[in-house]
Amino acid sequence: MISAPTNLGLRPPAPTSVPGTAKAPEALREAGLYRRFAERGARERGVVLPGRYADDAEPGVLRNQAAIVEHARRLAGRVEAVRADGLAPLVIGGDCSLLVGAGVALRRAPGRYGLVHLDGHTDFRHPGNSDQCASLAGEDLAAAVGLHWPAVADIDGLGPYFDPADTAHAGCRDDDTALAETTALLGTVVTAARIRRQGVPEATRLILDVVDRDGLDGYWLHLDVDILDPSVMPAVDSPDPGGLDAVELADLLAALAPRAIGAQVTVFDPDLDPDGSRARLLADVLVPGLEALGERR
Template identity: 75%
Template sequence: MTIGLLSAPTNLGLRPPAQTSVPGCAKAPEALREAGLHRRLAELGAQERGVVLPGRYADEAKPGELRNQLAIVEHARRLADRIGGLRADGLAPLVLGGDCSILVAAGLALRRTGRHGLVHLDGHTDFRHPGNSELCASLAGEDLAAAVGRHWPAVADLDGLAPYFDPADVVHAGCRDYDEELQETRALLGAVIPASRIRHEGVERAAHRILEVAGEAEGGYWLHLDVDILDPSVMPSVDSPDPDGLDPDELTGLLTALAPRAIGAQVTVFDPDLDPDGGRARLLADILVAGLADLGRDA
């Protein structure tokens, strides 16, 4: 299947890194272009299919609402339409974010056409929600909870389609052993595989376990990648770096095993503002080309 490259340079789901500043991950698609990602994927047959621009970032939220909630919902609807269009054209969407809030758009697009699985590769479970925290405000740290219907309906139940992914069809992999929501996700999702287990048991066994769950989903599975799954010693250019992450070879191996059967994928949270010489962008481009070259081949 041919890859359809779509940029979604949103930073709406993140808290500001400092007063009067905005998160830099909106610059990620163009930083990856500069690092050669688009050219290299085009040489493998990928098609560029444009960009879905977000609304203006504003660091404000009313009680019981997300930061930038209206803009997030509006962007999610437009991005979902574009993802659906790529799939209707027979392409495997590869969405370059942006922050993790774009998972709501992917979930909405897929739920419109049936039931699908989700492989959530992330350094955090992203499972903060109103039922376990009074600090809900930034969807990029709450995206998985929203995707399985555990968040405020304004974001988790667009068009009455909650949950976008049935929890039984979802696998999370890559969080650290000290993740606050680790036990809750283990009790709810189809499988949860921390980074320590991937390192201990090996990439091949982890991929096999992921495919045992998500690979059985009725309509195939979507592949979410937050690059903070990598250890900050090799990828410090993210919003919330935590130690004990994967190394580039482990992540590349995991993507290589999972991408062929995925119906699409997204890449999130790379922050070019934290990559002044472009070296991390080039590393990420290498990982994505090697790991996602066969995206959708066997879907």
């Protein structure tokens, strides 16, 4: 378990304020997540702290861009160290900009890796489809497959971090603005509505057909908890109706985690969970969902 309490990829929730996702690892610790994983044999491997948050976006430059790149390099090093010890890294974030660090780590490694992107949004805003690029947490999947500015999509000449054909997205809503583009480009896209209509086993089959096939050496599992419906998980940056329920997400994670080489959890915001009830609910999803992470890899 690696704590990565970053909020660098998000826009400020209000003027002069900062996003609360940097508090997520410790809020989840208070909710018992770390203890429960430790009881199942997990080991803690420290914290990768982010740089100072600054609302400094300008044309052609992401908000906190230099700090995001620096953090991605350090997170990549920690992921590499965990994998070198024969362990499956579980990164507890933090916002979705963490995907860049995971991508750098896997591109440095021998082999070819796929990506499972579980998220309530496609996170596919990029300079080719928008003039509003500013916050990497809403643009992480585009960066991961090489469609963003080289400063974040080609760190140290390693981009694209994942081939689009080796990438599966699941969980976006039917009205996602990039649904058509991602469906045409990625290996598969499975909306939340389709998961609910056809069931978790069928969604799992569609995903694994893309990321767990000959020619790939494993896949990284990215989770943005806004894949959950806001009635279940309102403590996120961009809640949208039509998401999964807690049982559906736990079952989906449990089906995907055993063959993943690592995973990350992002976008839970304790500032929006004053009584800690959503942190406890999230722990109840993540423990059964991810306790077998990497066991079959």
